[in-house]
Amino acid sequence: MAWTARKTKLLGFIICYYLSLANIGWAQSDYVDIYIRDDVYMNYTALLSGRSPLEVDNFGGQFVRRDVIDMVLLHQALLLGGFNKPFRYRPGNVNFRDSNLLDQGKQLLSFDTYWYEEAQLKAHKLFVSDPVIRKGEFFAGIYYAKDNKRMERIQTLFDLQQLTAVSSSRWPVDWYTLSRLPLKELVDEPNWSSQAQIVNKQWADFMLIPLMPVLGNDFQLANINLVSHPKWVVLLDSSRHFVVSKLHPDGERAFDALQKGLKKLRKQGRIQDAYRQAGLLPDLTKYKQLNVLEDKE
16 A cells, blocks of 8 residues: 555656646747847837837837837737737847847747848748838938048039948948949948947948937947938838748747738838838938939949
8 A cells, every 4th residue: 555655646746747847838838038139128128118019109219229110110010910929038249140040940030120132031931021111211321430521522422432431241232232332442341330430430431320310310339429421311222121930939920910010000100100200211301312323324
C-alpha cells in the first residue's frame, strides 16, 4: 500500500508538473515579444504618456519622428483591424532590422516602415502592407552646416555641380535619388550619426533628413547643428510599407488585421494628417522640389 501511495503521489506530481509547463506555454502565447531600438521606444512611450495608441491624434510634438509615427499608426491599424494581442517590448541599442529576426519568424513585424524596394527583396518571407506613405508623397529636407554659405546660394538643380552630399549605399532609395543629382561627389557612409558629423564639419555639403517643423526644421545633437534649406526639398520617389513575418505564428492574423486597420485609417485621413503634422509631407506652396527636372528626363 505504501508503495502504491508513493506511486500515486509521484504520478500526481508528474501530471501537475506537465500541467504547469502547459500553463507557462499558454501564458507565453498571450503576448508577442517585440524587439525595438531603445531610443524609438522611449520616444514612443513619451508621446503616448499612458494613453492608448488610438487616442493619439497630435503628431506635432517634440517626441515625434518618422519611425515613432510609424509605430503609432501600426498600433492603431492593428487595434482597428481586431488584433488585440499585447506586445512585450524588448528595447536595445541594436538595429534589429539587421538581425534577420523577421526572416526567421522570431519577430512578428517591424514598426519601422520599409521602402517598397526593400520590402520586395524579402517578399517570400514577409507580408507587405498597402502603402502607408504613397509614391510621390515623401520629401526630405536638404540639411547642411549652419555657416555653409555655398548651400544658401542654391538657385537651380545645376548649382549642385560644385557640391558634395553624404548618404549610404545600403539605403537604396536615398542613394539612388542622390546618385541622380549632378553632384561633384556622393560620399558613402553607413552610419547615420557619422553622416551628420561629416556635414557638420563640412567635409560634405549636405545630407537628406525629413523636415522637423516642430523644431524649426533645425537638427541639433551634441555639437552638431544642421539647418534645412528654406526653399528646396528632394522627392524620394517610392512608397513606404509595413512588413509582417510570414513565419511567425501570429503573422497571418496580424497582417489581415493590419490591412483592415490601414484601410480605416486611410479613409479617415489619419495617415496623411500624421505625416503632414510631422513634416514628412511638406507644404509644397512653401517649398519647391529640387530634383523635379530629373524626373522629366
